[in-house]
Amino acid sequence: MEKRKSRFSNWMRNSITARMLVVGFLLLVLLIPLEFVQSLIDERAFRQEEVVREINTKWGNEVLLSGPIVKIPYKIRTEEKLFNEKTNSYYTKTNETYSQAYFFPEKLDINSQVETKPLNRSIYESVVYTAAIAIQGTFPIIDFSEMEIAEEDIFWDKATILLETSNLKGIKTTPLVNIDTQALAMTPQYATSYLNTIQSNHIANAKELFSEQRPFSFNLKINGSESLKFLPIGKETTATMTSNWHSPSFDGNFLPEDTDKQISQDGFSANWRVLQINRQFEQSFFGQLPDLSASAFGTKLIIPVDEYQKSERTAKYGFLVIGLTLLVFLLIQLVSKIYIHPFQYVMIGLALVMFYTLLISISEHSNFLKAYTIAALAVLGLVTIYSRLILKGFKFPLLICGSLASLYGFIYVIIQLENYALLVGSIGLFLILAVIMLASRKIDWNNE
Structure with missing residues (x-):
């Protein structure tokens, strides 16, 4: 052994x-x-x-923002043929339902200045930002003729302006939408989807106002994190974004113009141009406004490789x-x-x-x-x-x-x-x- x-x-x-x-x-x-x-x-x-995630939630999550949308309620009349057993004859009943029409801008120009900074909790760090956004453009001539809606069934006096955003909490200034000589204050509405709605008070003389193309503008300051994106709802949408962040990741359905894109250790700048032919939706909707977030474009502000x-x-x-x-x-x-x-x-x-x-x-x-x-x-x-x-x-x-x-x-x-x-x-x-x-x-x- x-x-x-x-x-x-x-x-x-x-x-x-x-x-x-x-x-x-x-x-x-x-x-x-x-x-x-x-x-x-x-x-x-x-x-x-x-x-x-906790830091970002308290500061402001990712931001997805649309341009202003004109919303006008209207009445739909439908006729229904019914049978009356007492008189043994048919009669016609007119039903009335109420709906909404949405009209997108003819031209939409977005300029955003994004200032990033780190936020720390204990040993952990997150990158957040404050964006100063200036939006201007032109509303189209609003016409209901293609839907064959009678003039008396259009509630011009109830016309409002809508903005859609994913981050109400991060808004730091009350947006005022300027149309012609009117300044419309915005208030939040009940959210039924991923995007929250901000709605203005009623537009004075809306019928006369939208009988021709009208310029609009508004400014917004908003806190966010992770990403900043926009919806290209203009017939022609242009966007400019500049920031002090050195590692952007251009994200979404559209990339910036290669000739105008600049990235360095001091920050980045980028320009987008999206035409109606580039996206898969029209300039107006009757009935319900769909979720258009799949068409968004913008930038993710990422840390390339963390510890x-x-x-x-x-x-x-x-x-x-x-x-x-x-x-x-x-x-x-x-x-x-x-x-x-x-x-x-x-x-x-x-x-x-x-x-x-x-x-x-x-x-x-x-x-x-x-x-x-x-x-x-x-x-x-x-x-x-x-x-x-x-x-x-x-x-x-x-x-x-x-x-x-x-x-x-x-x-x-x-x-x-x-x-x-x-x-x-x-x-x-x-x-x-x-x-x-x-x-x-x-x-x-x-x-x-």
Whole structure:
């Protein structure tokens, strides 16, 4: 029994295959704490999302805004033929129902100045904004003739102006819509959908007013977060947006004009132009105003890669870091004939896993670069000192220190890249594989 045990022990110490199997098994075991780290990142990121949503709700959520819409009620007369059993004859009954007509602007021009700022709660941060919006345009000549509605059935004295928005809470100034010489104050209406309605008081002399095209204008100051979008309800809609935010994501059904779009570290500016032919709805509706939010366009004000996203992307390379580091130790063991116990491999692997917990915890209280540097230096120092104790001398510990430092530096570069991360990562992995192939060419693989 002791001979068999001794023979197995010698095989474990001297066989290259046995040592590779042990290191491979330990690498798979180390995936368990690495998965716990990934779960921790997900949990902290979810907590951040909850806090950011709470901050945005109190400040003002995303903003979707339409231009002004003319709303005019009217009466519909329908005739119904009924049978009278007493007189044994038919008679005609006239039914009256009330409906609404909606007319969109002939021309709509939107100018928005968006000022962003960070809001903090505890260790979490959200980006919110205050938008100063100036809207002007022209209302069309309003004509009911296509619907064959009698003039006496149109309630011109009940005509009003509507605005639709997704964020009443964020409005900081009472909008006044100016038509000709009239200034119409707006009040909120009961919301039955995603968009809330703001309605003006009645328009004086509406019939005479809309007998020709009339210019309008109004200004609005509104708090919001995440995105700012507009509905292109004008027969010709133009929009301009300028902001101090450096990472916009142009979103919605229409993109800005490429020639007028500018993005820099100091902010961005963009222009849109949408024609009636570009969208799938008419300039007037009779009966019910549909939900047009699918046609909205605008900008998302996003944080390109936050600290948890960077930590998550870094953790995805955890298997690579641990695997390559253990492979370096294995190659050193094969070249130097120094025996490294499986327990020592486990300690090295756990030290590498600790890098990610340090990174997450420090990045919550500092910027990612500082957190990454501190975590990398701490783990690098620990692994180098530990390798010095088990490998003796300075040659191999310095090799491990240099390899691990290069690997952490390479991963940091990949994390910072957005468009070229895959390309740089693929080239880097190819070069690492080439180095390992060259380093292992002189090993005697016949010792099984």
